[in-house]
Amino acid sequence: MPGLLRGVVRTAAVAGTATAVSNRVSRRQAERWGAQDAPSYQEQPPPAPQAAAGGAPPAPIEQLKELGQLREQGILTDEEFSAQKAKLLG
Numbered sequence: 001m002p003g004l005l006r007g008v009v010r011t012a013a014v015a016g017t018a019t020a021v022s023n024r025v026s027r028r029q030a031e032r033w034g035a036q037d038a039p040s041y042q043e044q045p046p047p048a049p050q051a052a053a054g055g056a057p058p059a060p061i062e063q064l065k066e067l068g069q070l071r072e073q074g075i076l077t078d079e080e081f082s083a084q085k086a087k088l089l090g
Helices: 001-038 059-074 079-090
Strands: none
Touching: 001 059
């Protein structure tokens, strides 16, 4: 009987240690992957104020320039830029 009890205790100790190590490794990997996947947002300057209501809308060339700047800054994707450009140019 003492041999059986010793075997059970040893198995429990090994299983508990393996579980603790496995959990720690999983947590560490999740932290590393989370850091890699996190988007890196850059500080963006506030957008330029729009013309007051009732005023003349900005010229299409100015709007295209603004859209180009937003795309260069990574705020707009190429698809979004193309869609907005198509709207402006009709």
